Amino acid sequence: MKSISIIGAGPAGIEAAAILAAHGMSVSIFEKSESPLSNITDKAFLFPNFADANDLAHKLAEKLKSPSITQHLSTEIVSLSRNGKGWTLKDNKGQSYSSDLLLLATGYTPFDAHRKEELGYDIYKGVVTSLDMERMIRDKAILNSIGEKPRRVVFLQCVGSRDEKSGNHYCSKLCCVTAVKQAIELKKQLPDTEAYIFYMDLRMWGQHFEELYRESQQDYGVRFVRGRISEASGTFDGRVQIKAEDTLMGLPLKMTTDLLVLMVGMEASVGTRCLAKEAGICGEYGFAQSIDPHMDDNLSAQEGLFLCGTCKRPMTIADTIADARSAATTILSLA
Amino acid sequence: MNKFGFSISQGRQINYDEIKSDKLDKLLELVPSYKWCIGCGGCTASCSAGGFTDFNIRRIHTAFQRGQYDGLEEKLKSCMLCGKCLLVCPRGVNLRSLIINMRRILAGVDVVTWRPPREDRIDKQLAKQNEKNKRI
Numbered sequence A: 001m002k003s004i005s006i007i008g009a010g011p012a013g014i015e016a017a018a019i020l021a022a023h024g025m026s027v028s029i030f031e032k033s034e035s036p037l038s039n040i041t042d043k044a045f046l047f048p049n050f051a052d053a054n055d056l057a058h059k060l061a062e063k064l065k066s067p068s069i070t071q072h073l074s075t076e077i078v079s080l081s082r083n084g085k086g087w088t089l090k091d092n093k094g095q096s097y098s099s100d101l102l103l104l105a106t107g108y109t110p111f112d113a114h115r116k117e118e119l120g121y122d123i124y125k126g127v128v129t130s131l132d133m134e135r136m137i138r139d140k141a142i143l144n145s146i147g148e149k150p151r152r153v154v155f156l157q158c159v160g161s162r163d164e165k166s167g168n169h170y171c172s173k174l175c176c177v178t179a180v181k182q183a184i185e186l187k188k189q190l191p192d193t194e195a196y197i198f199y200m201d202l203r204m205w206g207q208h209f210e211e212l213y214r215e216s217q218q219d220y221g222v223r224f225v226r227g228r229i230s231e232a233s234g235t236f237d238g239r240v241q242i243k244a245e246d247t248l249m250g251l252p253l254k255m256t257t258d259l260l261v262l263m264v265g266m267e268a269s270v271g272t273r274c275l276a277k278e279a280g281i282c283g284e285y286g287f288a289q290s291i292d293p294h295m296d297d298n299l300s301a302q303e304g305l306f307l308c309g310t311c312k313r314p315m316t317i318a319d320t321i322a323d324a325r326s327a328a329t330t331i332l333s334l335a
Numbered sequence B: 001m002n003k004f005g006f007s008i009s010q011g012r013q014i015n016y017d018e019i020k021s022d023k024l025d026k027l028l029e030l031v032p033s034y035k036w037c038i039g040c041g042g043c044t045a046s047c048s049a050g051g052f053t054d055f056n057i058r059r060i061h062t063a064f065q066r067g068q069y070d071g072l073e074e075k076l077k078s079c080m081l082c083g084k085c086l087l088v089c090p091r092g093v094n095l096r097s098l099i100i101n102m103r104r105i106l107a108g109v110d111v112v113t114w115r116p117p118r119e120d121r122i123d124k125q126l127a128k129q130n131e132k133n134k135r136i
């Protein structure tokens, strides 16, 4: 049986590793963080069913306990090169690793909200990102800038996605439903706090997403405003004032809120960007490019180099896991 | 006739069967980036003129799109061409050019032979436009 190196121990890399190992392949998995699943353990509850993110992380991490899987944690892969018919990887400490096959599962990174200066992230304390919000929900500590219970929380969609000015034309696909999920969590913890979601279009494409949207209106009183917030500014008492157009009314609006939550999009991670570029398989916006979106979505233009998960494009966890299984099937059928 | 407290008013309905697209076609030819507009209202939200008057640039360009030209020429005079809207537009619509060209088309300037000004002439033209606005 051939050997395979998997770069990235997120849901994608782990699911593929488990299947390949179960079929007798010798698997080495590389993760730059100290522990796997860093993009899952920083979440609280997961759409669409409010599953506990740490439970899921635990279930996935269990799958790594196979004698055929070697884990290399705190190991960032910084370059890859061909080695005859196989591949050689180099890590940040200068160590090299060889294998017959390679699976890229280097995932995404959240959009850096500093890049939208007009929205005031890191300038006004009341402006936070969706990731900060995940942590506040998880720690049951949703607080305004002076450590008190917020009276109002505003969520703003499409920060760093669908935005010419950020250079990202694409839709990140899951921030719409994430905002609804977070607004519901907020209302569960703080029923008296007002929750508003400002959107350009609401994309509730997945199973149960539309129902979640409806539930947020019906059971939690979450309010929706169609309009893009153009700027945020701080008030003397530590709140945030926002400006938008209420496009359904056709009137400009202003609103003061305790927290403005920026729903940041998903960008290709640094690992994805660099390694895809080095392998010559870089697609749009720094994501890795498969050779065919219908039939060969796990194959790259390089023989023996496979792709899975959000290193290709934004995906939910369910989609990521399905894609990892598809990658494993593809690899087993060719190896 | 008006027994029921209402009457059927022609003007309240946009009749898509009667909208002519020649002015819009011209506008899109001169300002192709306007094809990308998704009506998000970012332009209106950022507009300093819109904060204090009933000037609403998103409504104006949407009305133009729908062939509802009544009163637009007058309304467009409130725009100071400051370009703030252009900075926030998520779709990269060239709003300043859009506004200038809506004005031209509505004023009946011969846009068929008229070509957009060269880059170096735009500043002079904007300065002139600002002067005019000050007088209004």
Ligand SMILES: Cc1cc2nc3c(=O)[nH]c(=O)nc-3n(C[C@H](O)[C@H](O)[C@H](O)COP(=O)(O)OP(=O)(O)OC[C@H]3O[C@@H](n4cnc5c(N)ncnc54)[C@H](O)[C@@H]3O)c2cc1C
Binding pocket: A007, A008, A009, A010, A011, A012, A013, A030, A031, A032, A033, A036, A037, A038, A039, A040, A043, A045, A046, A047, A048, A075, A076, A077, A078, A105, A106, A107, A108, A109, A110, A130, A131, A134, A174, A178, A181, A264, A265, A266, A269, A270, A271, A272, A308, A309, A310, A311, A315, A316, A317, A318, A320
């Ligand atoms: C705010 C927010 C909320 C979300 N909530 C949900 C939700 O409720 N439900 C849901 O289904 N999805 C949710 N998601 C999406 C979810 O996080 C992703 O679908 C999932 O993490 C993708 O898994 P992945 O394995 O493709 O990538 P990742 O999770 O990004 O994993 C990639 C791994 O590769 C590692 N890596 C990268 N480069 C290197 C390198 N050079 N060397 C070694 N290791 C490297 C990274 O450290 C990381 O551990 C949310 C996303 C965001 C931004």
Ligand code: SF4
Binding pocket: A157, A158, A159, A161, A162, A170, A171, A172, A173, A174, A175, A176, A177, A201, A202, A203, A263, A265
């Ligand atoms: S999923 Fe929603 S919030 Fe995210 S980029 Fe797409 S439209 Fe915007």
Ligand code: SF4
Binding pocket: B036, B037, B038, B039, B040, B041, B042, B043, B044, B058, B088, B089, B090, B091, B092, B093, B095
């Ligand atoms: S900001 Fe741009 S996309 Fe949004 S309504 Fe204005 S012109 Fe259209």
Ligand code: SF4
Binding pocket: B043, B046, B047, B048, B049, B050, B057, B078, B079, B080, B081, B082, B083, B084, B085, B086, B095, B096, B099
């Ligand atoms: S250019 Fe005109 S429409 Fe745009 S922000 Fe300035 S005044 Fe408003």
